[in-house]
Amino acid sequence: MNDIELDSKIPKGSLEQRWTQHKFNLKIVSPANRKKYTVIVVGTGLAGASAAASLGEMGFNVKTFCFQDSPRRAHSIAAQGGINAAKNYQNDGDSVWRLFYDTIKGGDYRARESNVFRLAELSTSIIDQAVAQGVPFAREYSGYLANRSFGGAQVSRTFYARGQTGQQLLLGAYQAMSKQVAEGTVKHTSRCEMQDVILVDGKAKGIVSRDLVTGELETHMADCVVLCTGGYGNVFYLSTNAKGCNASAAWRAHKQGALFANPCFTQIHPTCIPQHGELQSKLTLMSESLRNDGRIWAPKNIEDCDKAPEEIAEQDRDYFLERMYPAFGNLVPRDVASRAVKLICDEGRGVGHAIDGKKLGVYLDFAKAVEIHGLDAISEKYGNLFDMYQHITNEDPYTSPMRIYPAVHYTMGGLWVDYNLMTSIDGLFAGGEANFSDHGANRLGASALMQGLADGYFVLPTTVSDYLARQSPMDLDKDYPEAEQTLKACEEKIERLMNAPDPQKTPDEFHRQLGQIIWHACGMAREKETLEQAIKDIQVLREQFWQQVKITGSDKTLNQTLERAGRIADFFELAELMCLDALTREESCGCHAREEHITDDGEAQRHDDDYSFVSAWQYSGNVTEPKLHKEELHFEFVRPTTRNYK
């Protein structure tokens, strides 16, 4: 294990000038020399596709990889609600400073001021770019762009395309990338999964990939590597992530030396469709935008929980968010709303199906909104979400309130990166949800799309160019022994998975068990002893996994069981680090609610004197004994206070 000196490379000076000044200080590659450099981009969601398109346009050789059958299918596509930008089109007092402030506060003061300010600053250019690409954002009758409100903000700054904003933005980035594929600057490979990073003299110079159709392992060399491989919410088994979302690329980079930051910061989204059965494979999100018009309530009396909602009189309903947080009401940030819903259900006031004897659900009611705005207006805004709800639950949200319960949705933690989005491995960058950079301990709604695209369109092209300008182009045709060694290690890992000594259980069976452990210990509420027990349980189950995992078929052909097993093997190691991180952080902040550190009225209790830092974990050669590095957070422009949404 090398000793690492954490340098976040945060520029100095006035906050407004930092990114501008930093860009000026960075080196650039002259247009004629760009084609001599090759950049690998792994993952082609919003961050990856936009980075690949932009780097390709600049004239670099870009090689992209995704595990799906097309870049258009990355999970960014499922983002429903919208994308924030400080345009102030509503003339309601918005500004880059306000978006910056809301994001820092929303993240409960656990993000870097410089990064967040840059994000807010770039937000407006993203909207310009997307509109020019033909993204059909919602418009007013005047023909100008429309906005809506989202949690954690008192201004209306969210741009949206009905409930399919992620889809439209991803298609914009995918199409921009497709143009570069046609022009030959981007070479894309689908159905191909990264297995490991290749380091040459300590620098990221390539990847090993597995062709998911033929099973063939291959090495690809480049001058640097960019990971835009998404988040790790699927460690919980049930989440709102797509089934294929995984942490493997990030985790394998971690094991090669990239620090992993704030792994316990995982966002639980308040408005998801409650679980209905054992066989369920995923949870479905209902956009946060629904909280604009929907009112969340539960019965005041436990006796009413079995009644149909229509039979519960108005005075017997507890609109608990409006009661607890009169200023923000139903629009409090996600972590606050999720904890409130959990509190109500823990009191026994939940509704709907019982899972393990507990009713886990509360109502999200549109009756009032329909009364005020009319059915047509509500249908125009949320029609596709209502249809989706009806498909899944067989209940009609137009006539009876939806039932919702929190579910794992997004991971704020991820690979540690400096201001240039470079990890602690020289030449290895991380963008989008794969890095930890901008959301602190809680992400505000409509900020994921903003961050993915800010990283991809604007930050990475600039910082990757600077990195390349400092390197001489690599001889890609040469044989590198490091590449062969890494490939061999990947081969051995697959062989070990295929040949467990006592094959008994399917990969999914292990994954479901792991999910239960981690949801219980490292979900909406965390506590010392439960976390300590979870770490032991994970270790035991992980050992069993390697002994007993059963994979049929061959590794020399398309084998989805093997793909899943490889991802679960990595989740097993990451899960332990998440619990350790949660255990080490003796405070509550944002999504991280330690039961020992809750105020008398149930709010998260931060301990800024001791914990105002980013936890950056280094792999030591032993998964169970990682080394903690602390990046202290300095607040020069915003004074950390107790978040108050009351």
Place this chain on the structure above:
Amino acid sequence: MIFTLHIWRQENAQAQGGFEKHQIDVSEDTSFLEMLDALNEELIEQDKEAIAFDFDCREGICGSCNLVISGTPHGKHKGTTTCQQYMRDYADEKELWIEPWRATAFPIIKDLIVDRTSFDNIIQAGGYIEIRTGSASEANTIPIEKHVSDAAFDSATCIGCGACVAACPNASATLFVAAKVTHLSTLPQGEMDKQRAEKLLTAMEEEGFGSCSNYRECERVCPKEISVNTITTMNKLLYESSK
């Protein structure tokens, strides 16, 4: 609920495929793909190879899942994808036939998985608006009438699943092409490229898709309910650009 399933199995593109019979007992709240998950768990326990099928988001938006269920692409519940079919939709059936998309331009990779790279190739032929990163003008510079923007959105919702091709007797991708052309070319930002329709249709032909004979089967099975009116719009644009 007990179902007899006839599922297409095929080792690879070259191999001869055939239906394999299975029985399964599931609850009505189970989704179609969760039923296949359960079957696969059983198969693995019996030392058999799991059935390969494409899926990802399982919320009807990524366009990965693509099964022909008893002859209908995506299944009997209209206006949605395979992953959003629930077994309660099939309460009055006992036997189900599950097949992959069938089209020359979508060769089978394994079992129920097909290769849809041809759709990516069509988009690369001109399914985009050229705008270099960072060179866009302020977003509100050009107002767009709400109905124009809404209509563009309706076409832009295409998820590229390929059901339109699977349903078409000619295995034509005209609805896919028309949706993209209508989305981009009816917006002021995209109207400059007058050759877009022609470029995409040429690419479609080169990829081995058939042409449109107005059967309108595509519209019937489209999970996003994209209308064949987009084809009319595209034909108008073609006519105008050839004048």
